[in-house]
Amino acid sequence: MQKEGQDIQVFWFRRDLRLTDNVGLYNALQDKRYPVFPLFIFDTDILSSLPSTYDKRVDYIHQILTSLNQELHQLGSSLMVEIGKPTEVFEKLTTQFTIKAVHTNSDYEPYAIQRDKEVRSLLHTKGITLHTYTDQVIFAPGEVIKVDGSPYTIFTPFSKIWLRKYEQLPHQEYTTDAYKKNWLSTLAQEIPSLAKCGFKKTSIQYTPPSIPYSIIDNYTDTRNFPAINGTSTLSIHLRFGTISIRQLARIAFTRNHTYVSELIWRDFFMQILYFFPHVQTNAFKPKYDAIEWRNDTAEFSRWCNGTTGYPLVDAGMRQLNETGWMHNRVRMVVASFLCKHLLVDWRWGEAYFATKLMDYDLSANNGNWQWAAGCGCDAAPYFRVFNPTEQAKKFDSNSEYIRQWIPEVDTNKYATPIVERTFARNRAIETYKKAISG
DNA sequence: TTTTGAGTTGTTCGA
């Protein structure tokens, strides 16, 4: 076991759960004077806010950590996993070690910013610097901005500048293979069990990412058809950092620009949340906070359960409920249906997705819900109401996807439509019009 | 400062 008082550096893993091409980790290992001690904290502030002790995402993280720990064992090191409030964990660690520096990759969500501010200030009182790096996105908030220095709120000009800057990037790969001796050697230790964290085993199974080259190549043509395996399904890996965004962007850039655009949207919404944190609770466009939502709880339940009687909507919700994932085309359809056909507040839908999606990310989920509801920056105009049956005809013409998730769709056991489509469409347009012109 | 062009993913209607 490590000596008391040994001089070390700490690398703090958060949303970057990988050893390869990890900017913060790479930089920590550059300083050969002090070995690097890898740390992960199960943040009890976050864990205690979860609605159930049966949580697929916590289980998933736990499995990734187990896998990371095995990799570290092969390097003669070991992952330390702590359970607690980050400031308290660091307080404790500073009594056990002489910490020379703490390295971590930047996180841009409001909660994370506040947490890191507290940790930084605690460490500062002990003479320790918290070093942060850009790793989670290609360009951090503030890097792609207008000539006057203000942030973009329209995607297209943002993406133009993003691409221009991207072409000028040196594209360094932050490999850490050569730094084996710089790890802090410890006796192989096991990470705390899931039960010790206060959670139960779920059905989720972590498998390491692999890049689906042919899907990326054909992405433009196949991405909209939910019965086709035409999307990369890498969102979950981007969420937890089990894949490097730089590696993925580099590959996609030479192969498919539609796919690259989707990665740019990820950076775009991250900087929207950063510069306009009010979107967490309010519409990006304030006028849209005046919409008189119906918020019928019985109808909301039917949407959640996938029993609205609109097959594509129901198929999507059942896929979400059963797998923790939904095809992107269908995400748009169910979101539009909830906000416009049922006139349920987009925040309800956003919150439901947040509990169910394995790839849940605050900035992307919020940005896309506000897009669907028409209240976000650069959003769909309010009178653009997705027609759930037209969408099904276009993108699931032989009902392959629908039948996969609703076996009873052609029987009289299937739900009758929750609302008549044309009526609901007109009601939505009227309600929106009233709010934004009033 | 003013002007100009443009804005993720659709639907419906009528010629």
Added chain:
DNA sequence: GTCGAACAACTCAAA
């Protein structure tokens, strides 16, 4: 079946 226009102004970005 196919195609273009309307849907509704408004705000953003850049010159």
